Amino acid sequence: MSELLGLTPTARYGDGAADDTAGDTAGGARGGALHLSAILPAASAAIGHPIGTAVHHDPAALQRALGLPDATSAIVVLVDGLGYWNLAMRLGHAPYLRSLMNETANQRPIATCAPSTTVAAMATFGTGTCPGLTGMAGYTQLNPVTGKLSQLIQFTDAIPPSDLQRQPTVFERLALRDVRVTSCGLPKFKDSPLTEAALRGPAYIGGVTPRDRLLAACESAKTPGLTYLYIRDADKIGHSYGWDSDKWIGVFERIDAQLAALKRNAPRGTLIVVTADHGMIMADPEQRIDIAEEPQLSRGVRVVGGEPRALMLYAEEDEPAGDIAHRWRERLGGLALVRTRDEAIAQGLFGPVDDRVRPMLGDVLVAAGESVTIVDSRTQSDKATHLPSVHGSQSMMESDIPCLIDVA
Numbered sequence: 350m351s352e353l354l355g356l357t358p359t360a361r362y363g364d365g366a367a368d369d370t371a372g373d374t375a376g377g378a379r380g381g382a383l384h385l386s387a388i389l390p391a392a393s394a395a396i397g398h399p400i401g402t403a404v405h406h407d408p409a410a411l412q413r414a415l416g417l418p419d420a421t422s423a424i425v426v427l428v429d430g431l432g433y434w435n436l437a438m439r440l441g442h443a444p445y446l447r448s449l450m451n452e453t454a455n456q457r458p459i460a461t462c463a464p465s466t467t468v469a470a471m472a473t474f475g476t477g478t479c480p481g482l483t484g485m486a487g488y489t490q491l492n493p494v495t496g497k498l499s500q501l502i503q504f505t506d507a508i509p510p511s512d513l514q515r516q517p518t519v520f521e522r523l524a525l526r527d528v529r530v531t532s533c534g535l536p537k538f539k540d541s542p543l544t545e546a547a548l549r550g551p552a553y554i555g556g557v558t559p560r561d562r563l564l565a566a567c568e569s570a571k572t573p574g575l576t577y578l579y580i581r582d583a584d585k586i587g588h589s590y591g592w593d594s595d596k597w598i599g600v601f602e603r604i605d606a607q608l609a610a611l612k613r614n615a616p617r618g619t620l621i622v623v624t625a626d627h628g629m630i631m632a633d634p635e636q637r638i639d640i641a642e643e644p645q646l647s648r649g650v651r652v653v654g655g656e657p658r659a660l661m662l663y664a665e666e667d668e669p670a671g672d673i674a675h676r677w678r679e680r681l682g683g684l685a686l687v688r689t690r691d692e693a694i695a696q697g698l699f700g701p702v703d704d705r706v707r708p709m710l711g712d713v714l715v716a717a718g719e720s721v722t723i724v725d726s727r728t729q730s731d732k733a734t735h736l737p738s739v740h741g742s743q744s745m746m747e748s749d750i751p752c753l754i755d756v757a
């Protein structure tokens with residue numbers, strides 16, 4: 350487990366087979382084609398309508414690297430919060446997913462984006478690009494228009510979705526070519542700001558129950574094209590009860606049954622890809638650090654954004670980012686990876702970065718290690734600072750995701 354909590358090398362964006370700087374990490378290389386951003390471009394190539402993006406110019410190469418067979422119809426399923434190692438460690442509860450993981454081609458994690466969190470990952474997935482271009486870089490981030498923190502699940506105090514996120518989605522671009530594109534999800538997410546920002550373009554079918562949604566996905570797949578199916582509950586239950594809880598296992602078993610039913614009911618020959626936006630770790634209450642109680646950490650910091658595993662610190666005027674980073678490194682030592690924005694961008698953490706996105710990213714970026722969470726009780730709710738399971742950082746548990754391939 351300590352290896353799975355170790356921070357992985359920063360995954361690169363591009364069309365290459367993988368990033369060999371990550372080659373000595375368990376499970377092999379990650380990044381390049383083996384990345385969340387590659388899935389929809391690769392799927393578009395698999396259905397014969399290749400869509401390149403600002404970071405992926407060769408969708409056919411992505412399709413080959415990920416091992417997606419050609420098909421007239423594809424269903425891409427995103428299971429929120431189901432990291433590769435969360436899945437691998439609970440396979441005994443999931444006969445269908447176990448059968449997929451028995452295939453050699455599926456026995457390799459791919460990387461999600463940094464931070465490994467829903468809003469950043471959904472936009473990375475939907476556009477086939479990166480947070481540096483989508484402007485969606487954290488659960489909360491600075492809104493440069495107001496100078497205040499915005500929250501990007503509900504878009505509270507945020508720049509409007511289509512103005513913040515200006516990259517075309519793969520769905521939009523397929524629809525422009527008259528390819529059928531369908532999204533199956535909860536009715537309440539149909540017009541949500543997060544959907545509009547990250548996943549706009551498809552015809553949306555809202556289904557009340559998980560079974561309604563998977564049957565809608567199977568029905569849509571009768572027409573050639575691309576279907577997206579979203580499954581929420583592993584993340585939701587993980588945050589509330591911990592991913593090691595019996596409740597999580599119960600949800601995981603139901604998700605496995607839903608995916609097996611998806612395969613049974615999908616038209617023969619439909620390509621099925623199962624992926625996730627991020628994994629999860631158990632937070633250790635003994636390793637919770639509260640910025641409110643540590644003057645060395647709060648000094649010079651005007652606003653704390655991001656989330657407890659991936660913080661974005663916005664400096665007070667005239668406070669050098671390097672000084673804040675120095676104080677945080679002194680306090681945290683090996684418990685976190687602390688980088689200034691310039692260092693993080695130079696390492697490719699957010700992929701290529703638009704000038705307009707730069708001020709949204711923190712002046713200092715902190716990726717928590719081990720089971721550490723770093724909270725701020727001055728501004729965050731008691732519930733938010735005590736979640737049993739969390740994600741956002743660069744550990745294998747959080748940033749390694751599955752890309753499981755099946756054909757109905």
Ligand SMILES: [Zn+2]
Nearest residue numbers: 429430467626
């Ligand atoms: Zn998520």
